[in-house]
Amino acid sequence: MNEREPPEVLAAIGGVINAGRHAALRGWVPATSGNFSVRIDAGHIAITRSGVDKGALERQDILLQALLEPLLPGSSAEAELHVRMYRDHPALGAISHVHSPHAAAIGRAFVDRGSLELFGWELGKAFAGVTSHEEPLLVPIFDNSQDIRSLADRIGARLAAPEPEAKLRAPGYLLAGHGLYAWGKTPSETAKHLEAFDALFQQQLLLGRYRP
Numbered sequence: 321m322n323e324r325e326p327p328e329v330l331a332a333i334g335g336v337i338n339a340g341r342h343a344a345l346r347g348w349v350p351a352t353s354g355n356f357s358v359r360i361d362a363g364h365i366a367i368t369r370s371g372v373d374k375g376a377l378e379r380q381d382i383l384l385q386a387l388l389e390p391l392l393p394g395s396s397a398e399a400e401l402h403v404r405m406y407r408d409h410p411a412l413g414a415i416s417h418v419h420s421p422h423a424a425a426i427g428r429a430f431v432d433r434g435s436l437e438l439f440g441w442e443l444g445k446a447f448a449g450v451t452s453h454e455e456p457l458l459v460p461i462f463d464n465s466q467d468i469r470s471l472a473d474r475i476g477a478r479l480a481a482p483e484p485e486a487k488l489r490a491p492g493y494l495l496a497g498h499g500l501y502a503w504g505k506t507p508s509e510t511a512k513h514l515e516a517f518d519a520l521f522q523q524q525l526l527l528g529r530y531r532p
């Protein structure tokens with residue numbers, strides 16, 4: 321790590337490294353999948369580069385990306401999805417993208433509905449701003465695509481508009497058969513949201529298997 325880097329840059333890099341380790345320990349980023357980012361300031365983020373083990377990130381695996389400039393060499397194609405979210409949502413401080421098996425599976429199971437509706441789960445209260453298990457929470461689901469630019473457009477358009485019946489939207493979305501994007505105001509809030517999502521997806525999948 322370069323000691324001459326400003327404290328806010330070092331803090332963001334540390335946040336990305338921790339997020340990768342947290343996800344790898346839980347089996348959410350198999351085979352170098354996933355990517356993680358933390359906001360440095362209004363115009364910059366720290367983000368993982370492509371093709372590295374997210375459980376063993378080092379300084380050289382983290383890129384310092386300007387939000388209004390083209391993706392840096394070595395970026396993941398999916399870095400575009402991070403950059404667009406930070407541009408569209410100034411309060412957003414950290415984004416984690418994981419390929420957890422529960423997220424990949426539940427996205428495929430519910431993709432035809434366009435959303436997963438979470439209802440009746442106490443753990444829904446883990447999301448910032450949710451105060452009751454009786455509040456239905458929508459997790460938008462998008463068809464997976466290798467055309468990241470058009471995917472970013474579709475995601476941006478949906479998240480810019482309210483959901484039908486003004487239902488609450490959880491702080492994340494699913495890509496069917498692929499994984500989960502989740503965010504929060506800080507790296508620790510994002511980590512908490514990721515854990516809640518994964519447990520809720522497991523609960524929903526179990527319910528589907530056992531409900532008569």
Ligand SMILES: [Zn+2]
Nearest residue numbers: 354398417499
């Ligand atoms: Zn991915």
